[in-house]
Amino acid sequence: TLQQHVCVWDWTGDIQTPLCCSELNPNHGLQVPLSSFKSAQIVISLIMLLWSMCISEAHPGGAVDLRFPTSCYSICAADGALVQTAFHWREPQVLTATAGGSVVVSFSPLFFSPVHFTRGPYLFSSPVLLTCGPHLFLSPVLLSCLVTGDAEGVVKFFSQNFLLLAFYSDLVQDPISSISLSSESTAGYLVHCPTYKKQLYLKHLNSPFYRNFIVSSTGSSVLHVNSESAEAQSVLQEEPEPIHALCCHPSLPLLVTGSSGGMLKLRDMCSRRTVTQREFKQEEGLTCVTYDPSGKLLAVGFSSGSVDLLDSSSLRTNPEQEFHLSKDSINLLSFSDDSLYLAAADSGFAVSVLRRVSAGAPWEILGRHRSHYSPIQSLLFGLQLDSTLPRLLSLGLDRRLVEYDLELHSGLPVLSCQRVEQRAVPLGMTWYPPLSTEQFLLICSDQYKLRLINSTTHMCR
Known part of the structure; x- marks a missing residue:
């Protein structure tokens, strides 16, 4: 007591x-x-x-x-x-x-x-x-x-x-x-x-x-x-519901917040005022938001398993850019560096990918794969070592680091799956700065440790 x-x-x-x-x-x-x-x-x-x-x-x-x-x-x-x-x-x-x-x-x-x-x-x-x-x-x-x-x-x-x-x-x-x-x-x-x-x-x-x-x-x-x-x-x-989604504009002093009640707000951090806002259905609570690298597109994830692509300035949705990816809540969203891929991780331990052929083209669902048996903690896009093609990796509480094949026109097969911890539980990862010719991932665990691994060979440095 x-x-x-x-x-x-x-x-x-x-x-x-x-x-x-x-x-x-x-x-x-x-x-x-x-x-x-x-x-x-x-x-x-x-x-x-x-x-x-x-x-x-x-x-x-x-x-x-x-x-x-x-x-x-x-x-x-x-x-x-x-x-x-x-x-x-x-x-x-x-x-x-x-x-x-x-x-x-x-x-x-x-x-x-x-x-x-x-x-x-x-x-x-x-x-x-x-x-x-x-x-x-x-x-x-x-x-x-x-x-x-x-x-x-x-x-x-x-x-x-x-x-x-x-x-x-x-x-x-x-x-x-x-x-x-x-x-x-x-x-x-x-x-x-x-x-x-x-x-x-x-x-x-x-x-x-x-x-x-x-x-x-x-x-x-x-x-x-x-x-x-x-x-x-x-x-x-302010809205009385707690804020569950938060994202900063990549180049402007703008902040987007989303509440569990379905209220999405665009705020100017210099004047500390709300620029515009939009209210979604009450049963579709906002769970995550993210900007694309250009800052022109905003992806919004909902507890219903849907993902909407909005204009980042007006918060308007094109009906052709509303996708229902899962029955489970969307927890993570991530854009590729060229803004041609969007990955989403849900509470059902699955990863879904949206793709468009070129800038301005409509989006389409590439595939979905249940690659983990525990909650997914991180979802990262990167670039392949010898080319500019994107690569997608996910890390879960099951200690598995999974990479997906994005080169197929349909489906989302697993390219590799590696166990990165034996006893510790990984909690998150990010790209290490490109200080050398190798690509490294920085992974943190519940044992207060940081592990630096090679993103290709998965060897610990």
Whole structure:
């Protein structure tokens, strides 16, 4: 089981060890490190514990005895798990938001009944004056209010008596994960973010609240909100799915990323903006992308076993350049130096090759061969030693280095197959620089070793 500890450090001094440290009870499960500090108390919200940090009187010499107590107090909620905990900015109270939309107000160790705010679960609950976690904000301006954000994208401001002051709706479509308030009440920020603006529904119930703030959501979007004009301005908008495919242009500062949700984006790395994007079908997750040596063509592999050839600038596809090569997911793509061959390795341990006769000619499937019995780690094109004809090699976890015959008009026969390791498992390979008349491959293994072998004789140098 994973052991977790709470430690207090003196970050202003040169001490390399914590002032005090205490192990958390593993019965409470894995805890998210969100905490709040006030005076001599520490609250770890999702632990459902209230720790009291004791400071005894100074010992002779000015030393302070700082330690954790052996006891703690449990916070119980009847309407869901605890989401966020923070100290009250004025009263000696602890405010704990729950997944059911309530806030538990408590003294240590006395507890009061929940105060119900909204129907949706809370993903953010914080007094303005507190910090020490990624979801809390420390402001030098004295504000007597509580800020909350729910799963419906609504931000609300409450007074210390839990009266609704104002709320902002239609911010985002995803649950709100973080709110950060500005220390100034004037507008006019982010003038160099010309993304999009939209008017929000703002309602002031008791008193106006003019304080700009930034909201982030679970959908990877960040908005800057002008509280006076109720205008939201996008700071960052990204796809929430993880990026599974990544490739750089061979000569231009362009980057292509592909997500598992089917979103393909072309980014300019100088201006750090998205040039163009294209969304594919949701069931066809992007698994790999690669440029051809000229940078004019972009090959995209999908989890469905298909490969599309796109125009690298517009990301458009010619219907004649869509190929279904396998029932398994495409893991690796590689172009030959003359851009006349494209090889693809799939999760079924097979290699497929596309070929076109000349530049500008349509592509055709040359063949497919299941040459490995373990996942393929590397797929490389090279040139034959005494000619300019291309050669194709693949390396798998089965320790086999396979070379294919590309000179036939149909089919993909194996030209040679060599075991390159005995005990170690090869993890990748690349061409060694042409520093001599011999051609070498540099292979790395799981035993932290590099092996230099002759690409023709397969002898280890």
